[in-house]
Amino acid sequence: MTDDPPRLLDEGALTPDEQRALEVGVHERPPLGAKAAIWAGLSLKLAVPATAAAATMTATVAGSSGVAATSGAGAAGLLTTMALVKSAGLGLALGAAVGSGLYFSGRAEPTPPAPHELGVEGATSVAAPFHAATARPNAPAPAERASAAPSAASTGASEPRAERPREAPPVESESQRVAGARAWLRAGDANRALETLGALERDEPNGLLIQEREALTVEALAALGRRDAARARADAFLVRYPRSPHVLAVRRAAGYAP
Amino acid sequence: MTFEDVYAEHFEFVWRTLRRLGVPVADLPDVAQEVFLVVHRRLGDFEERAKVTTWLFRISARAARDRRRRAHVRREISAEESLLEAVDPAADPSRALERADDHALLEQGLSALDQEQREVFTAFELEGMPGHAIAAALEIPLGTVYSRLRLGRERFRQGITRAVARRSGTRFRLEGL
Numbered sequence: 209m210t211d212d213p214p215r216l217l218d219e220g221a222l223t224p225d226e227q228r229a230l231e232v233g234v235h236e237r238p239p240l241g242a243k244a245a246i247w248a249g250l251s252l253k254l255a256v257p258a259t260a261a262a263a264t265m266t267a268t269v270a271g272s273s274g275v276a277a278t279s280g281a282g283a284a285g286l287l288t289t290m291a292l293v294k295s296a297g298l299g300l301a302l303g304a305a306v307g308s309g310l311y312f313s314g315r316a317e318p319t320p321p322a323p324h325e326l327g328v329e330g331a332t333s334v335a336a337p338f339h340a341a342t343a344r345p346n347a348p349a350p351a352e353r354a355s356a357a358p359s360a361a362s363t364g365a366s367e368p369r370a371e372r373p374r375e376a377p378p379v380e381s382e383s384q385r386v387a388g389a390r391a392w393l394r395a396g397d398a399n400r401a402l403e404t405l406g407a408l409e410r411d412e413p414n415g416l417l418i419q420e421r422e423a424l425t426v427e428a429l430a431a432l433g434r435r436d437a438a439r440a441r442a443d444a445f446l447v448r449y450p451r452s453p454h455v456l457a458v459r460r461a462a463g464y465a466p
Numbered sequence: 467m468t469f470e471d472v473y474a475e476h477f478e479f480v481w482r483t484l485r486r487l488g489v490p491v492a493d494l495p496d497v498a499q500e501v502f503l504v505v506h507r508r509l510g511d512f513e514e515r516a517k518v519t520t521w522l523f524r525i526s527a528r529a530a531r532d533r534r535r536r537a538h539v540r541r542e543i544s545a546e547e548s549l550l551e552a553v554d555p556a557a558d559p560s561r562a563l564e565r566a567d568d569h570a571l572l573e574q575g576l577s578a579l580d581q582e583q584r585e586v587f588t589a590f591e592l593e594g595m596p597g598h599a600i601a602a603a604l605e606i607p608l609g610t611v612y613s614r615l616r617l618g619r620e621r622f623r624q625g626i627t628r629a630v631a632r633r634s635g636t637r638f639r640l641e642g643l
Contacts, residue, residue: 212597213612215590216619226626229575232568233592238481238494246498247473253499254506 241387382408382415389424398431419445423454427461438462469506472518477502479519479593480526486588487530488576501529516602523595523603527585534581571629578625579618586611587618 216222217230385408392401405425408415415421422445429438442462446455459465480501481494489497504525512521576584585604589595590611597615601608 210596210598211608211612212590213615215594217591223623223626225571225630226575226623228568229572229626230591232565233486233572233576233588236482236485236592238478242481242495242498243477246477246495246502249495249499250473250502250506253503 382412382417386417386420386424389421389428393424393428393431398428402428402432419449419452419454422449423452423458423461426458430461430463435463467509467514467518469502469509472505472509472522473502476518476522480522483523483526483588483593484530486576486592487527487534487584488581489530489533493533497529497533501525504529517599519595520599520603523589523593523600524605527604531581571626574629575622575625578621578628583614583618583621586614587622590615591619 216226217234222230385404389401389404389408392398392404401424405421405428408421409425422441426438426442426445429435429441439462442458442464445452445458449455452458477498481498484494484497484501485491501522505522508525512518576588579587586600589600589603590597595603597608597611601611604611
């Protein structure tokens with residue numbers, strides 16, 4: 209029983225513009241990788257031993273190597289990962305950027321691993337999964353994980369689950385590699401971004417995302433202070449794609465006046 | 467219900483709620499994380515007889531209000547930067563443009579609402595939450611939900627009309643060149 213009025217979309221009395229605006233709102237989805245990236249960020253935040261929350265967690269996972277694994281990962285590794293997660297999350301979030309609303313509907317998101325899947329003893333509390341995630345014997349340290357898998361989608365929560373045998377890592381798609389390069393760049397590691405972009409150029413010289421690849425390459429070169437290389441690349445880009453939506457970004461990265 | 471269950475099942479709900487409540491895309495990762503930090507802290511107090519989405523909506527609405535209050539100090543993202551970041555590797559490019567346009571229109575419509583109306587309007591019209599759940603989440607009487615909804619609808623339609631008029635005005639000017 210409800211006195212609710214019918215919803216506008218059910219009523220069928222909308223103008224076509226109202227209709228399409230509401231429909232796009234109904235189908236709003238987070239960008240690919242956002243769920244995993246934010247989970248990774250949360251797990252790092254909640255696992256920091258200096259906080260009260262972490263003290264509770266330490267108690268609940270007594271006997272597991274969670275704490276050692278967390279601190280053993282090394283401050284630098286954690287920081288890198290946090291920066292990466294944050295900026296990767298941001299970069300991917302911007303995939304649905306202001307006013308452009310591009311969405312990744314219908315794509316499966318990795319879900320956070322559950323304690324029983326990780327096989328960590330005593331991982332029964334609310335807080336346990338965070339330690340479980342870092343304590344798993346086969347889990348690479350955050351820094352290694354990050355260097356092996358720069359895209360936010362593969363950072364943190366998307367590793368193969370423990371009960372399955374380890375599989376060869378899936379071949380990353382062009383889009384994942386572009387997203388990964390962007391994540392590295394935004395995380396401040398232009399070298400690694402450039403590596404990713406270079407490898408992509410070798411593997412798929414005429415890929416669908418060639419403009420994005422080239423624009424990011426210009427940015428990465430500029431970030432590394434390789435101005436001449438950035439300019440040369442930018443010039444080629446501007447000749448080849450004079451109407452690209454990335455023209456402004458490329459010009460700016462190359463140091464041209466807008 | 468563990469924290470990770472809530473996250474696994476309701477991450478998308480929180481994300482789209484925040485987005486619809488006007489949290490800028492660039493801030494969404496941070497704000498979504500804030501929401502789940504609150505969830506983590508308060509999960510013990512959550513009463514299972516309430517619906518978890520009602521509870522999450524309340525936390526999200528508060529977080530969105532906070533973020534909007536602080537939004538004026540936020541760095542603006544330049545247009546070209548957002549374009550570069552906006553590459554959707556998965557989407558069909560032709561559809562992507564249309565959806566980008568639809569989304570811009572939605573945002574223009576919603577920006578005509580004040581925040582309280584926007585909370586009710588998006589929860590009801592887009593999320594499909596029933597009035598009583600919205601009342602419970604926002605801790606307001608059902609009558610207030612309905613009145614905000616009514617006003618929100620009016621403003622939304624006006625906002626869309628204005629946005630469309632502005633657009634066709636631009637087109638005429640361009641065509642006149």
